[in-house]
Amino acid sequence: MNSETFGSVDEALARLPRALTPARDLWPAIAQATGPRATRGPRWPVALAASLALLGLVAALSYSVLRPQAATARLAQDAGASRAAKQTMVSFESPRTAAFISARAGLEKTYQERLAMLAPATRARVQADLETIRKANADIRDALSRDPASPLLQQLLRSTWQQEIDLYTDVSQATEPMLMRRT
Amino acid sequence: MVGADFEALYRAHVGQVYGLCLRLTGEAALAEDCTQDCFIAAWRALPGFEGRSQFSTWLHRIAVNTVLTRRRRGRGDALRDARELDGEALQLTDGTEAADTIDVERALRRLPPGARDVLVLVGIYGHSHEESAAMLGIAIGTSKAQLHRARQLLATQLGIGLETA
Numbered sequence: 001m002n003s004e005t006f007g008s009v010d011e012a013l014a015r016l017p018r019a020l021t022p023a024r025d026l027w028p029a030i031a032q033a034t035g036p037r038a039t040r041g042p043r044w045p046v047a048l049a050a051s052l053a054l055l056g057l058v059a060a061l062s063y064s065v066l067r068p069q070a071a072t073a074r075l076a077q078d079a080g081a082s083r084a085a086k087q088t089m090v091s092f093e094s095p096r097t098a099a100f101i102s103a104r105a106g107l108e109k110t111y112q113e114r115l116a117m118l119a120p121a122t123r124a125r126v127q128a129d130l131e132t133i134r135k136a137n138a139d140i141r142d143a144l145s146r147d148p149a150s151p152l153l154q155q156l157l158r159s160t161w162q163q164e165i166d167l168y169t170d171v172s173q174a175t176e177p178m179l180m181r182r183t
Numbered sequence: 184m185v186g187a188d189f190e191a192l193y194r195a196h197v198g199q200v201y202g203l204c205l206r207l208t209g210e211a212a213l214a215e216d217c218t219q220d221c222f223i224a225a226w227r228a229l230p231g232f233e234g235r236s237q238f239s240t241w242l243h244r245i246a247v248n249t250v251l252t253r254r255r256r257g258r259g260d261a262l263r264d265a266r267e268l269d270g271e272a273l274q275l276t277d278g279t280e281a282a283d284t285i286d287v288e289r290a291l292r293r294l295p296p297g298a299r300d301v302l303v304l305v306g307i308y309g310h311s312h313e314e315s316a317a318m319l320g321i322a323i324g325t326s327k328a329q330l331h332r333a334r335q336l337l338a339t340q341l342g343i344g345l346e347t348a
Binding site for chain 1: 188189190191192193194195197198199201202205211214215218219222223226227229232238283284287288302306307308334337338341343
């Protein structure tokens with residue numbers, strides 16, 4: 001039976017999800033255990049905390065408004081593949097490299113070209129999300145200027161780069177079927 | 184209040200850390216405890232994180248260490264070979280093909296702990312043998328041998344080949 005389901009051990013392992021969901025929320029106990037120490041940690045601006053809180057919502061919101069459009073067309077699957085390929089191209093470990101800068105610029109250009117193809121409400125949502133990401137990026141960089149060795153801030157900064165690229169590629173993916181219909 | 188920044192990191196990584204702990208321990212409640220301990224330990228160790236490795240690799244190292252510590256204390260023995268998979272314990276984030284993947288998870292649980300540890304780290308989470316060996320406190324050659332053994336055992340259990348034709 002499994003030989004029909006999986007061609008090999010490698011294939012079987014590749015299909016396993018890396019992330020699993022615990023049955024209960026583990027955060028409250030962690031927050032309790034780390035709370036007193038947290039108050040002694042670096043004090044970053046309230047604006048940064050607010051930005052980060054909003055940033056956490058961005059991916060889900062963009063996804064919710066963009067993905068249904070892409071999912072309506074079979075072509076979206078191909079677009080998804082190209083998206084994955086683009087993301088693979090972009091190395092987030094070396095965001096200052098020429099390859100990253102070039103890939104990011106290409107994605108941003110496509111994003112700018114395709115933004116007008118979105119419905120007004122979707123476009124407004126996407127633009128607001130991008131603004132949130134950029135503000136979080138600016139706030140984190142500001143905090144890093146005061147606490148440059150913070151690995152946490154560095155990690156968060158990388159996450160904003162990732163989210164910006166994700167947003168560009170989501171727009172690209174969502175508009176791919178519209179482009180195909182035009183041609 | 185714990186900073187929203189650390190909670191954001193927790194939310195971003197908890198799925199993988201819990202998945203790793205569940206596969207290493209074979210028990211949901213123990214995996215949850217290990218996941219909590221891992222993030223608490225990570226918080227304490229955070230000032231020492233120098234960014235030489237990826238944050239996720241650093242976190243996984245702490246998770247593995249937490250699991251191994253529990254094992255040594257005897258509170259969590261991952262060797263529960265014949266135990267049936269608790270369907271509630273394994274809540275896949277992606278519900279598709281759940282039945283197929285549960286077969287594989289069951290087979291994973293039946294592997295000897297040493298072989299399973301390496302298979303989980305290298306085969307599922309994509310760590311190198313160098314990383315796997317460092318995390319588990321074994322030689323690189325041992326990691327390679329355990330992976331070979333684990334893949335063979337898994338192939339036998341699942342009735343499939345080792346590699347895609």
